Amino acid sequence: MTVKIDDKRTKALPTIKQLIDSKVLTLSQVKDWLRTIHEIRFFEEKVFDLLGQNIIKGASHLYAGQEATATGALAAIEHGDVIGSTHRGHGHCGAMGNKYSNSEAERQTHWNRMMAELMGKETGYCNGRGGSMHIADVKNGNLGSTGIVGGNQPTAVGAAIAEKYKKTGKVVISFFGDGSTNTGTFHESMNMASTLNVPMVAVIENNLYGMSVPFSGSPVEGTVKASNIINIAIRAGAYNVPAMIIDGQDVVAVYLAMKEAIEYARTNSKLMMVEAKTYRWYGHSKSDPRAYRTKDEEKQWRERDPITVLSNKLLSENLATQEELDGIKNTANETIEAATKFAMDSAWPKAEDLERDVYVTETYDRSVIEKETQLAKKASEATKAFDAAFAVSAxxxxxxxxxxxxxxVQNDFGMKILNIGGALVEAQAEEMRRDKNVIILGEDVGHYGGAYAATRGLLAEFGLDRVVDTAISEAAITGAGVGAAIRGLRPIAEIMYVDFITIALDQLMHNGAFNRYMFGGHAKVPMVLRTEGGVGRCIAAHHSKSLEPWLVNIPGLYVVMPSTPYDAKGLLKAAIRSDNPVVFIEHKATYGQLGAVPNEDYIIPLGKADVKRAGSDVTIVSYSRMAMMALEAAEKLAADGINAEVVDLRTVKPMDIDTVAASVKKTNRLVTLCESFAMCGVGAEITRRVIDYKFSDGKSGFDCLKAAPVNLAAKDVPPPMSEPLENASIPTVDDVVNAVKKMMK
Amino acid sequence: MATTINLPKLGQTMEEGTVVSCKVKVGDKVNKGDVLFEIETDKATLEMESTAEGTVQEILVTEGQTLNVNEPMMIIG
Known part of the structure; x- marks a missing residue:
């Protein structure tokens, strides 16, 4: 394998005049680049000043010194191309906004919105919800900055998957810094972009330092280095993709190289990596004394200031007078001053809008809910009839x-019998037929048909474009799902075990769940993350946990956990149609569980519990496999004359506390039953909400209780492999029976 | 010494399997790893390999038959 690394710095650049003569550029275009560079510079200088005055709060990572890279790269993209930015993202947003401004007024508005965002004002790009590190302009294809170094690489890959799938001809530019190239997401993302052949240019802005640690070393005593290489571009060899090294201080060099790289990515639908050598004038952030680098080094880089480099070219080629250049500088300064005034004069967001845009508001017609309640009853009866017929079959x-x-069952109820695995396959197949924006990606989802056969046969029907097998890269799978969702697809990302979410949580939480809110409601993330959890297969604690308490703790996520084939199918279909990110957790021990499923198309509204057994003496609230154990316990209790009501939440978040509270009002007793850990668990949360619940008659949930609620949950141990220990780690049917009997006394 | 080959558990959720085809006949010499049957489980159709070596003495199942895990299928001696 030979990977071509094209070091553009070793080649002479054409003059601007030559580029104008050959119609590659126009003079006004180049002068506008200078203006953009000045605007970014003034913006950063102003932000530095305002931070010092405590007018801008929080952290700001300034882009001064690197302006030529963003300006040249953004000049090279076409309208409609997509970018992912870094945690030093003012330059990318600044240059992108200028590109989309069709008038001086629009340009001013753009800088106004940038400054307002940094001040946390309602008029900002993200309505003040994100600020410096999260500035985004999703409408124009800027997927935003990120607070986690390297955090936006997977979403960029997902955006590129979407552009390729939709055949838009658009390219994604994923900007990131040298510091991020030692993270896991860098490797996962570059490998995924390379293997899936997506149209993407990865721009590595190598400003030599990741916070204080030099990437390749520094003469300052006591410093170490983050890598043993000088040129990050050589890492392209690991992905068998071409790479370039460019002078990030010269906007003309950046523009020409990026034109070539973008053309390559667009024409071939492939990844190219571009390493821009650059430097930040300020420290990592305002509080950084920059002790890890020498004054001499700073001075040398300052001589290659992007403003100086471009100004000198224009002057030496007699393409502009000093007076003209001064005019450009003054105009830029005025723009930023006006933007600052605008932002200072802008209103703060209102406290009453605090929770706006955490979720896409989704409501279901009352008729849909009522119809589903009837259908659930019928499916339950049909399943009972099936079980009875099965038991007596010869x-x-x-x-x-x-x-x-x-x-x-087919004769008597007009329903079919499926196991949960089969129900999930049907749900996905039906939704994929219904909406061509639904795609699946994950490990072993294609040819293998899913580790639990929940995608079996889908590759054959829908092909490689829609059922995408990936490398073992949980963060990239999750982040790519987010990126593809923001760009208009409805991806189903499969994570084989919920335990593996631990290595994808940044993507799931910060990008999947938070992007909508942090981008001021200007984005939505309609993705489903399908996974499974629970004990029951003796595969120990890395494959057996129930992590829903972690997930319901994340604003912006829905968490759905079905217990029957009917619920699995209807809930998954609703999850796929939902505009909110949904984590859909199946139970590993239930894929073979059989039950009745309607022949016709149906969905189950998210956030609606199902009373799986009506009773009068005690309410047992559960979900997932434990709901089935609750039903078993209820039958045992019935033999002792205790009539238990079983409420299956189905959707853990949003939680249907109304149904639970109404049940407790009737029974006056509450038992919760979960397979996850007890501490800060779902059961504790149900109990809290029931106690606090206010009924329309003025009574509280607490007033209705005749006994202290009992929360049954997993023991505080890593789920053990050994079968008797595994069984002992979670509540049993007998535990439920005993708890109820005790509270009935 | 004769060895009885039973239907193995070919997947965590497998309780029973259906014989799709038998790949050997009585009198055939088989080695460990030779394919004896194709078995359809709840998840996939898999090749079932011999865990013994010797001569096929008796085949106890027919194609299309469904049997439980651990039930005998063949005697090799």
């Missing part, structure tokens, strides 16, 4: 008993 094998019993 057939010898499970397969034959199933065939016989399901024939009866």
């Amino acid at each position: 057939a010898k094998t499970k397969k034959d008993k199933t065939i016989e019993a399901q024939g009866k």
Whole structure:
């Protein structure tokens, strides 16, 4: 394997005059670049000043010194191309906004919105919800900055997957710094972009330091280095993609190289990496004394200031007078001064809008909810009829008993019998037929059909473009799902075990759940993250946890956990249609569980619990496999004359506390049953909400309780492999029975 | 010494399997790793390999038959 690294710095650049003569550039274009560079510079200088005055709060990572890279790269993209920015993102946003401004007024508005965002004002790009480190302009294809170094690489890959799938001909430019190239997401993202052949240019802005640690070393005593290489571009070899090294201080060099790289990515639908050598004038942030680099080094880089480099070219080629250049500088300064005044005069966001745009508001017609309640009842009855027919069947094998019993259900109820795995396959297949924006990506989802066969047969029907097998890269799978969702797809990203979410949480939380809010409601992330959890297969604590308490703790996420084939199918279909990011957690021990499923199309409204058994003496609230154990316990209790009501939440978040509270009002007793850990768990949350619940008659949930609620949950141990220990780590049916009997006394 | 080959659990959720085809006949010499049957499970159709070596003495199942995990399928001696 030979990977071409094209070091553009070793080649002479054409003069601006030559580029104008050959119609590559116009003079006004170049002068506008100088203006953009000045605007970014003045913006950063002003931000530095305002931070010092405590007018801008929080952290700001300033782009001064690197302006030529953003300006040249953004000049090279076409309208409609997409960018992902870094945690030093003012330059990218600044240059992108200028590109989309069609008048002086629009340009001023753009800088106004940038400054307002940094001040946390309602008039900002993200209505003040994101600020410096999260500035974004999703409408124009800027997928935003990120507070996590390297955090935006996977979303950029996802955006590129979407552009390729939709055949838009658009390219994604993923900007990131040298510091991020030692993170796991860098490797996962570059490898995924390379193997999936997506149209993407990765721009590595190598400003030599990741906060204080030099990437390749510094003469300052006591410093170490973050890598043993000088040129990050050589890492392209690991992904078998071409790379360039460019002078990031010269906007003309950046523009020409980026034109070439973007053309390559667009024409071939491939990844190219571009390393721009550059330097930041300020420290990492305002409080950084820059002790890790020498004054001499700073001086040398200052001589290659992007403003100086371009100004000198224009002057030496007699393309502009000093007076003209001064005029450009003054105009830029006036723009930023006006933007500052605008931002200072702008209103703060209102406290009553605090929770706006955490979720896309989704409501279901009352008729839909009522119809589903009836359908759920019918499916439950049909499942009971199936179980009864199965039990009395004279057939010898499970397969034959199933065939016989399901024939009866089909006749009597007009429903079919599926296991949960099959129900999930049907849900996905139906939604993929209904909406071509639904795609699946993950490990072993294609040819293998899913580790639990929940995508079996989908590759054959929908092909490689829509059922995408990926490398083992949980963060990239999750982040790519987010990026593709923001760009208009409805991806289903599969994470094989919920335990593996631990290595994808940044993507799931900061990008998936938070982007909508942090971008001021200007984005939505309609993705489903399908995964499974729970004990029951003796595969120990890295494959057996129930992590829903972690996930319901994240604003912006929905968490859905079905217990039956009927619920699994209807909920997954609703999750795919939802505009909110949904984590859909199946239970590993239930994929073979059989149950009745309607023949016709149906969805189950998210956030609606199901009363799976009506009762009068105690309410048992549960979800997922434990809901089935609650039903078992209820049957045992019935034998002792205790009539338990079983409420299956189905959607853990948003939680249908109304249904739970109404049940407790009737029964006056509450038991919660979860397979996840007890501390700060879902059961504790249900209990808290029931106690605080206010009924329309003025009574509280607490007033209705005749006994202290009991929360049954997993023991505080890593789920052990050994079967008897594994069984002992979670509540049993007998635990439920005993708890109820005790509270009935 | 004769060895009885039972239907193995070919997946975590497998309780029973259906014989799709038998790949050997009585009198055939088989080695460990030779394919004896194609088995359809709840998840996929898989090749079932011999865990013994010797001569096929008796085949106890027929194609299309569904049987439980651990039930005998073949005697190799």
